[in-house]
Amino acid sequence: MRSIFYLLRTIIKNMLKQLLRKPALLVVYVVFGGLMVFSTLNSGGERGEGGQAMLSVAGPYFFAIVFALFLFIAFLTLNKGLKQGSTFFSMSDVNFMFTSPIRPQTVLVYGMIRQLGLSLLMTMFMCFQIPNLINFFGLDAMGIFAVLSGWFFLVMSVQASTLCIYSLTAPVPYRRSAGKYILYGLAVVLGLGFIAFLALQKGDYTKIPEFFQLPVVGLFPFAGWLMGYVRNLIDGNVFLALLHLLPALLFPAIGLILVRRTESDYYEDVLSITEISHATRAAIKDGKPAFAQNLGDVKAGKSGLVGRGGGASAFFYRHLTEQRRTGLFLVDKMSLLVIGAAVVAGFIFQFAIKDGALEPFLAEVFGVVALAYLLYFTSIMGKFTQELTKPFIYIVPASNFAKLFFSNLATVVKAGIEGIIAFTILSFLIGLNPWYPICATLVYAAMSQIYISMTILTQRIIGDTKSKFLNAIVYLVCGGLLLAPGITVFSVSLYFLHMLMPALIFLAYLAAFVYAALISLLILQLGKGVLHAGDV
């Protein structure tokens, strides 16, 4: 253990030294920390008689959101972990520690300590949400502590459990299958329970928050346990809170004891995912977007490329082929996220419209805005951004405009497909106008091009800089310049059409689409020089 303590001590010491060498960064951290403490101490939350928290109007939904967030993180981590494994380790640990005479069990303890630090770091990022927790839910200092510590325990517990589950199940195929069946089985049980609850409430969506107050939901692994911890801590029931926390700590603890007892050879289990993480980090360090992903299950199947396309359009067909191999037809997991968001938005809007809190035409607008916001995150990881990191787009003998156009086309087609599905669902749930799915999809697909245009314009202005800060600033400015006229055109036409000719309100969407399409084509034309300045 002496060598491990030396390693940890030296890393922390050097980290602090590094920080002292960058006073500006230190000032940012201090200011950030001060603001967080200040906003927490001056929180709007109050405590009633008996020490119970006074949650705001959004309070009833708070625990539903906490449960959903915890469930999302836990399910994704465990599901991914069952397939790929999980790791507490870096490539340096693999190279130096795994091959040294330090006992694997001791290395595991080191990994746990390291993971504890990473979980703390992730919890610090959650601190950004403190103002939102105060403003939207009226949480006080205890409430914020409950959420942040719940988050910390979730990250820690789920990561540790994933490593143990993978390490104990990976060597025996039927154990792995059993692990998957248990995970999906639990998800199905929860889903059926939710549907049964809704049926008992005769479909009254306003009763949804009550589902998350049911004691049995508090027994659900990870999400239920830790939501119970957060809820009871906020309610002032410390004993019950600790009782809910106990299984979240015991589960990974028992797992780690089993890994130690069975002397499970976990090095191989963490190797692949550690190599992927290392490659991802190296790409980010080089200023390239991190696209490293586990493509282990992807099968080649039919090419779909042979005999299709020529010159610049070969990029489009290649993207289609890749998309078909890694996704479902032309959509992918991110599209499912967009469609899922449309379903959630549909229920919320339906409730708000019934309640008289929202006009249908505003629900239409919010739907487009919310999904276009999500689209931003999916399109910046899209095919075009990946294409810029490879040499082919710079060297294929075709016009730059054509190469930019065709390397973007798959993103537009994908956005079009996921848009039409998502907006049709939204339209069906809220009972919107029949033109809505088509017009909203046109705006949505065109928005994917605006985001790409922001990337092209940024590259044209600053070239290939590794300064993330400068890149982010210029990117935001470009976004403002490109989006502001479109938003103005859309808002003004929406306002006047709503006031004067509500039947023709779809024209506002078409105007936004035309603007986005034209400005994107213009940026493609003006920005084609980006392919002269590439530094792959």
Added chain:
Amino acid sequence: MLTVTELTKKYNKVLANDHVSLTLNAGEIGVLLGPNGAGKSTAIKSIIGLLRFSGAVNIDGHPNKSTAAKRVLGYVPEIPAPYELLTVEEHAEFIIRAYKLDSSSHEYAEELMKRLELYDIRTKLGKELSKGMQQKVSLLCALLPRPKMILLDEPLVGLDPHAIKELKIILAELRDQGAAILVSTHMIDSVEGLWDQAFIMVKGKIVATRSREEEQANGGQSLADLFFQITEGEA
């Protein structure tokens, strides 16, 4: 010193190593050659104890995953990855502690740093090093415990000519001191004058094992000629 017996490694349905057997004696340099995808890295990772496999690997008479085996084993990975927040000399200090080396190792660490041209940058952090320098840190850490068995996975990639020359000298010295050294590499020319045993892998199997004596008796065929003769015949 190194005995690999019937090493078989499967990744789901892919057979990466198929009943690989080899022996390397003390004071010998073995080269593991093979085309891309032949299974060299899998074999190295199995020998070093990072992978589960069937068969047996013994180092200095101990099973490869035992502490006793690891104590006499040095490993230079294909992907150098020093601790970003440890300086070069702190890497050496960590290894001295991890392997519980005696106090004379500090002097040896200094000597190695000088030979590998790391001494002047010994206070630099891992994250500040170029890839070549990172590779040298891997070498420093592998050689510091004075291992009896050294595994090097593509050790010459990223090294400058001076470092390659120095590495070859160090490997020859270690061999003369009785260490067994197994080098996996694509760069056949760079190990031409250095090898005692050559193991040629194709499709997960060792298809040929040659000793330098055998090759000299057969007219002194070069390693490259031997490699192409065997791999092209197998392809």
